[in-house]
Amino acid sequence: MKYYDKLIFELSNEGSIGYSLPKDDFSDISVDLDSSLLRNDTLDLPQVSELTVLRHYTNLSHKNFGVETGFYPLGSCTMKYNPKINEYVASFRGFRRIHPLSDESLVQGSLQIYYEMEQMLSELTGLDAFTFSPFAGAHGELVGLMIMKQYHLLRNDTKRTKVIVPTSAHGTNPASAAVCGFDIIEVPSLDNGRVDVKALKEVLSDEVAGMMLTNPNTLGLFENEIEEISKLIHDAGGLMYYDGANLNALLGYAKIGNMGFDIMHINLHKTFSTPHGGGGPGSGPVGVKAFLKDYLPAPIVDKVNDKYVFKTPSHSIGRISGFYGNFLVVVKAYTYLLSLGKENIKNVAYYSVLNANYIKESLKDEYELPIDDVCMHEFVFDGLKDKSTGVKTLDVAKRLLDYGYHAPTIYFPLLFEQSIMIEPTEVENKETIDDFIKVMKQIAKEAIEDPELVKGAPHHTPIRRIDEVKAAKKPVLKFKDIGKYD
Numbered sequence: 001m002k003y004y005d006k007l008i009f010e011l012s013n014e015g016s017i018g019y020s021l022p023k024d025d026f027s028d029i030s031v032d033l034d035s036s037l038l039r040n041d042t043l044d045l046p047q048v049s050e051l052t053v054l055r056h057y058t059n060l061s062h063k064n065f066g067v068e069t070g071f072y073p074l075g076s077c078t079m080k081y082n083p084k085i086n087e088y089v090a091s092f093r094g095f096r097r098i099h100p101l102s103d104e105s106l107v108q109g110s111l112q113i114y115y116e117m118e119q120m121l122s123e124l125t126g127l128d129a130f131t132f133s134p135f136a137g138a139h140g141e142l143v144g145l146m147i148m149k150q151y152h153l154l155r156n157d158t159k160r161t162k163v164i165v166p167t168s169a170h171g172t173n174p175a176s177a178a179v180c181g182f183d184i185i186e187v188p189s190l191d192n193g194r195v196d197v198k199a200l201k202e203v204l205s206d207e208v209a210g211m212m213l214t215n216p217n218t219l220g221l222f223e224n225e226i227e228e229i230s231k232l233i234h235d236a237g238g239l240m241y242y243d244g245a246n247l248n249a250l251l252g253y254a255k256i257g258n259m260g261f262d263i264m265h266i267n268l269h270k271t272f273s274t275p276h277g278g279g280g281p282g283s284g285p286v287g288v289k290a291f292l293k294d295y296l297p298a299p300i301v302d303k304v305n306d307k308y309v310f311k312t313p314s315h316s317i318g319r320i321s322g323f324y325g326n327f328l329v330v331v332k333a334y335t336y337l338l339s340l341g342k343e344n345i346k347n348v349a350y351y352s353v354l355n356a357n358y359i360k361e362s363l364k365d366e367y368e369l370p371i372d373d374v375c376m377h378e379f380v381f382d383g384l385k386d387k388s389t390g391v392k393t394l395d396v397a398k399r400l401l402d403y404g405y406h407a408p409t410i411y412f413p414l415l416f417e418q419s420i421m422i423e424p425t426e427v428e429n430k431e432t433i434d435d436f437i438k439v440m441k442q443i444a445k446e447a448i449e450d451p452e453l454v455k456g457a458p459h460h461t462p463i464r465r466i467d468e469v470k471a472a473k474k475p476v477l478k479f480k481d482i483g484k485y486d
């Protein structure tokens, strides 16, 4: 085992110390504490020097894979590079240090950002008003559904307890609907990956509160029948909800509002800058058409006589987060939009769609393309074309790690047995994408010539293939538990 593969407990050396404190002047002071609050045995901490600690954590950080270390083709999640200027602006003291309870008059600039951000998002999406309170995409979904619920309730339309979700939807959609107290009706997809409109017609009734959909859908395909789908739902008295976590494909080309959607959320931490993953702060603003504006959570920012003010909408669903969401994430998205400018925003859509189609077309001789169609920002293969080798999608994903790539999303969507979902995003250049294609072709070749090599991957990572079921069922989270389940 290499020095830097050791756990911090294994580096521990009795008596090693990382600090020195002056003599304790208070050692003769005693405090009576309830015995239930006192520790019975000594604290089991590793004993290491400052340099050992530093090296340990620096080495650990080098084991991380991120979009700043390599290509990250993670479909349905838009893992893209976000320019550093966004971080820089978000670090301005005037943004970073404002107190959430500051008087409005002292934070006019920050309120202006919310206000202008709302205008920019409205312009891009064709919806009329936004709230920035939600902390994440799924949180936004819940808020959007609460608005949907409130809308029906205030019209005394209490029968509407069901939400329609296509089988290809992102998992958070049915989960959010369930959390909001709705029953879920699933509609299947056709062989071409689009919503089965005939099946949709059959589930419509006056019990339907609305439908959750994303377009392009989670297969990366544009729902060509979207106008008819929206009309069907509206005619049945329901509302249309749009999952706009990943908006890359449409920016500057198509507006969500024009497709008939009434409510949507956007993940600022996917499409609009802010790196995501690792549990960092997120922001899932929710947009609505004008007729739902009064239901937005409180507070919203308005402009009165050239002053920015907080307001509570008249039929607000209430507060859904402390204060006003993750402000600095909004600052990053604001910077991102301004630095791209109106002229360049279309390039996000252009290159994300071009890159995805380029990979798809380059690899479809080696990988099975179940729906051979123009894709948007992502697409799905159904494993290797040559099924006789026994090499599965999981093996391909693991082998990619050996070549220094992050694995794409696998086994999602559930529509195919061996799904590999690839989203290159717009930030990757042709050289990077060509290298990735070369490696994917190489893995396909290895699968035929030396299938065991691929099945045994990864070979070059610090930890080889783990037993995922065991890791989930019997996680070893403590040093003391190492070996417990062996």
Ligand SMILES: *Cc1c(COP(=O)(O)O)cnc(C)c1O
Pocket (backbone or CB within 6 Å): 076, 077, 136, 137, 138, 139, 170, 172, 214, 243, 245, 246, 267, 282, 284
């Ligand atoms: C990521 C994602 C979500 C959920 O967003 P979170 O911020 O992770 O809660 C919802 N829908 C789609 C399509 C997504 O890609």
